[in-house]
Amino acid sequence: MANKDQSPLKGWEYPAGSDIRIREVINRYEGKDFGVSYRVSIPAKFAGKRVLKQFADSKAAEEWADQQYRGFVASGKAHFELTSTQHEEAIKAIFALRDTGLSLLEAAEFTKEHYKPADKAVTVSEALEKLLAEKEAGNLRPRSIRDLRNRLRPFAESFGEKPIHQLKTPQIQRWLDELKGLSADSVEGFSARSLKNYIVTLKTFFNFAISKGYRAKGDNPIEGISVPKIDWEVPAILTIEETKRLLKTAQRFREGGLLPLVALGLFAGIRTSELYQLHWDNIDLEEGIVTIDATIAKKRRLRVIELTPNCVAWLTASNQLQQAGFFI
Incomplete structure (x- = not known):
């Protein structure tokens, strides 16, 4: 001492x-x-x-x-x-592996890949359906569910029958590297933005699997995949002449059916996804306001937008004002 x-x-x-x-x-x-x-x-x-x-x-x-x-x-x-108990267990495990030729790390990685309780071993396709069912029950917007399904469907087509706990980062990285789009513009591979969207969606998917016990806690293979950097561009701003031509074109297209959507997009800054759901009942031209109710709004909160005089004028000029129904 x-x-x-x-x-x-x-x-x-x-x-x-x-x-x-x-x-x-x-x-x-x-x-x-x-x-x-x-x-x-x-x-x-x-x-x-x-x-x-x-x-x-x-x-x-x-x-x-x-x-x-x-x-x-x-x-x-x-x-x-590590706790003292974990230290003791590690020492015992090392002695238990002496005749196998395996290190403790190798044994742990092998076990992690192959061991799964029978009632928790689910395939990628099964996990996807469970995720979508939970999102639908949680009142996620149909468009969000559709986007989720569309992004995960190609992944399920490639790995659908494979138990989700067996997927490793290198497999998923190769799949992402080989991922091709369905259009001529994306046949050579996805843009950085599209690839990032896929990675974020896959991360959500595997986090769901972890939360349900289909994978070990903290074992999200997407954590090992680099997210591409996005080169953000400054939004283009239309000149007055370009704005005039756009409005005139919308006025002629389908007898002016597109004009309200363009006018509201230009002068009220309403999201495209919200514009598609607007009805003439949402607009009060006398008061000069448009109401985005909670069933339409992206953040599910009612929003009232005051319209500028030029926006009201273009809406009034539209030959669609007397027709019920959607804008397009």
Whole structure:
């Protein structure tokens, strides 16, 4: 044992030169003293934060302090990410694997890939249907469900019968690298924006699988896939002459049926997805307002937009004003 000082409550460094301190603390309850315990204090530079543990005798305290110091020397801060029980289990596992030729890491990776409780082993297709059913039950917008289905359908076509817990990052990366679009513009591969959308959707899918126990906690293979950087461009701004030509064209197209949509898009800044759902009943030309109700609004909150005079004028000029129904 290292030399201790001569103060009433003793404290010392152990092992010597380690900066780990052991000190006596009084066991006190309801004002009465019941001997001393020995508190080990491991500094934050070892574990990222100070670690304290108390022992009934000094020998046990020194043994533990020595174990922690040796663990830190061997593994650094990673040593403190495991509990003492986990450390003991790891040692036992290493001895159990001695005759197999496998390292503990190799054994863990093999088990992770192949082990799955029977009632949780589901295929990619089954997991997809469960995800869509949950989203529909949660009142997700039909358009959002459609987008989710369309993005995940090609993935299910490639991996549908494979148990979802067996998919690995390299497999999915190869699939993304080989992914092609359905149109002539995307036959050589998706744009960075489209590829990013696929990656984000797949991440959502695997997070759902993890939440349901179909994959191990924290085992999302998409975390290992790089998301492409998007070069954002400044939105184009139409000149006055370009705006006039657009409005005149909309006025001639299908007897002006497109004009209200274009006018509201230009002068009221309404989202395209919301414009498609608007009805003439949503517009009050006398008051000069348009109401985006909660069933239409992207964020499901009622929104009232005040129309500019030129927007009202173009809407009034449209030969569609007397017709019921949608704009297009």
